[in-house]
Amino acid sequence: MFFCIPLFNLAPPKDILIQNVKDGKVSGTEGQILVLICTAVGGKPPPEVKLTVSSVSVSVTGNQSIQYTNQQITRNFDRQIVTCTANHSGFSNVLKKTAMVYLNLKPLKPTFCQTSISTEETIPLTVSCTSEGSRPPASFQWYIGSTNVTAFAKDTSSHTQPSDTYTVHSTLAYHVNRSYNTKEVTCKVTNIADLIGTQDRKQLDVKYAPDITVNSPAYTQNDDTRTVTCNPSGNPNSYAYHKWQHRSKYGELIREFNGIKTLMLPDTQEVLRYQDSGEYICIASNGIKDNNTKLNRTGSGYLIVKAQPVFTSDTTDRVKQFGEIGRAVEIHVNVYSVPKFTSYIWDCDGKPITLKSAKYESSSTPTIVVDTIYGKEVQLDGYNVTLSIRDLEVEDFDNYTVTLKSGFADVRHTIILESASVPETPGNFSKTATSTSTITVQWDPNSGGGYKQTFYIQYRVQGLLEWKILIVGEEDINEPRRRRTYELRKLRERNVYELRMFAENTAMKRSNFTDVLIVFTDTAVSATSSAVIGPVVGVVVTLVIVCASFIVILLIKRSQGKDKKEKSMGDYEALGVQDKPSIYAEMKNQKEQKQLRKQQAGKKQFKKSNNPSENIEINTTQEPTEKVYENEVY
Structure with a gap:
């Protein structure tokens, strides 16, 4: 008996492949599609193929070739192991291949390093952002409002070894002004995994010194209440007010008031309220320096009070x-x-x-x-x-x-x-002080005859004919009269000077001269003392020597015998009668000569000319021209 047994062609798989593997990695990009394919090469009948991904619930089986598709891969697939196996029921040998999923990772949302973003108008803004978890490193973009300021930022990145990702730190340094206040600062990160990017935002607080305006409405002299208001505009909106200033249109300070936001002007007589007109300056600060590094800021308004002329x-x-x-x-x-x-x-x-x-x-x-x-x-x-x-x-x-x-x-x-008339003669022309080389005089101006007047001083050394003349001051017709002084300098020591003055107005009319003033310049104290002390010491020494000699001679004479006493005393008396008068006569003669010279010098010093038509040489270029004024009003 014969049996018919069918024969099958059995063959094991020769290999198994994971498609798109390079250097043991399957590349992908976070958020995009990822396809994993496992294929068995050969094998009859078709071998069983299985695909798994570590740490995630992925397990796919099939015959000969299988595929896993993820339409939007997430970052938890990164660096996971893909395993593909192939086997045949008729064989015990199992084929196996592995590869790593390696993704381009999006940067994580950036975070500001500061809890708040604040700066001053005069201090550049410095702000930083950090983003982690990107592969490849992310790039930052910076915006203030809609203005792209990325060019003013600097990025640095560091590699995190365990996760094979990058942390990127970016710092923006940018000069902002008050127009940027309350705008949003945006830091944004992108890379090839996220071209749209992710971002964070914070509101910018720019502190700045205030601009100040002053509200100064127009009033009339009939308005009892008149106010001016200071309106500072800065950040922060809290101010310290300093003294108000009331100035003329040409900047002259008129008065000041205590610092306050709204100034109520003190009331005054109706006909005087026009005096409230002028510039009112408010000074305030909020603790922030301006571009000139000043804390106090000023603003002004011009107040007008309409009134009678x-x-x-x-x-x-x-x-x-x-x-x-x-x-x-x-x-x-x-x-x-x-x-x-x-x-x-x-x-x-x-x-x-x-x-x-x-x-x-x-x-x-x-x-x-x-x-x-x-x-x-x-x-x-x-x-x-x-x-x-x-x-x-x-x-x-x-x-x-x-x-x-x-x-x-x-x-x-x-x-x-x-x-119009001739100017009056200056009054009270007198000396106030002297030194070895200066004379200071004073006078009281009188009427200029209806015109501006100029004052002149003439002076000369006593005994000389020539007068020297100096212009020593002017007085306008509307100028308040006050006592004036003038100092003549670089005069001669120990000299007698004659001085007089007059006034002349712009109508070329001249007043009479004042009386002639006679003044002595001083003598240097050191020279005088030396001149006096030297001769006195010499005279005293001489007298001491003479007296000592006289006493010695007298003692010697007395020591001689009684028989010679009368003769000796007779000789001494003869000598005394003869010599003593000559010594005192000489001293008396010298004293009389000194007194005579002093009397002659005195007569010469006080000698002055009384001739009013005496010729005068005008010399306005003399050195003693420095003026010394006093504010005394008379």
Whole structure:
């Protein structure tokens, strides 16, 4: 009996392959598709193939060739081992291959190294961000608001060995100003695994010194309440206020007030409220330095108080003005007026003047005037109102009044027109001090005759004919009079000087001379003492020697015998009568000669010329020209 047994062609697999393996790694990118394929080479019937991935729940089986696809691979697959096996039921040998999944990893979200981002306007911003877990190293991008400032950042990376990833640290250094305040600072990281990138944001706090404006509304003299308000704008919004300053338009300080946000001006008489006009300066700080490293910031506003016109102090101090018969004259008044006066009229002793005639003409022009504002003399923008009078006659010297009209009460001011005259002789011309080479004198200016006057001092050594002359000061017609001093220098020691002075005005009219002042310059103390002490010591020594000799001779004579006493005493008396008178006569003669020379010198020192027409040589280039002024008012 025969049986038919079928024969099968059995063959084991020759090899097993993992596709896309290079250097034992299967490369991929986090977040993208990953395909793993295991294929058995040969084998009949088709061998069983199995694919597993370590540490993750992946296990795929099939015959001959299998595939695992992950549409969005996650980073937990990184560096996991892929194992592929192939075997045949008819054979005991199992084929096996492994490879590592190696991914390009996205950078993790960056974090700021600072809990808050803050800087000052004058200090560059420095801020840092760190991102970990990237492969390859990530790159940072920086933004402030919408402005890309990456070019001002520096990145550094470090390799983390256990995970084979990179930590990247980036620092931005950028100069910001107040316009960047409250904007968001963004640090963003990207690499080939994440081209869109991930980012973190924080709000920027830029501290800056305040800008200051001052709110200064317009007022009128009828407003009882007048305020100015300081408006600082800085960060932080907390301020220390310093003293307010009230200044003129030309910068002169008028007054100060305690620091406060809103300043209420002290009340005053209605007609004086115009003095509140001017620049008000607020000074404040918030503890932040400005670009000039200053803590205190200033701002100002100009306050205007509309009021009736005011005749300024440079006019009210000039009650009298001067002219000359036969000549034209201009009478001036200065006015501060905001708003400007609408019209003006002149009258002479109460009688209206017809302007634009052959005799009179008037005009007003803008000018800088001087007024006393709260006790301070300052410059203001005002007007000069002028009355021109032609061909002055005696009856023209009278009182002239100008009346200014405006939306407020009319105001008037009267000027007395007088005939110009010769300046008065300076008063109280006297000596105040002397030294070996200087003489200091003082005088009181008197009227300049309606014009600016100049003061002159003439001086000479007594006995000389030539006077030397010096210009020693000036006085304007509106200048307050005060006692003046002048020091003549580089004079001769132990000399007698004659001094006198006069005044001359710009009309070329000269006052009389003062009385002649006679002054001695001092003698040097050291030279005088030496000259006196030397001769005195010599005389004393001589007298001591003479007396000692006399006593010695006397003792010797007395020691001789009684028989010779009378003869010796007779000789001594003869000698005494003869010599003693000659010694004292010589001393008396010397004393009389010294007294005679002193009397002659005294007569010479006090000798002065009384001739008023004596010729004078003017010398304004003399060395003793330094002036010493005193503020004494008389």
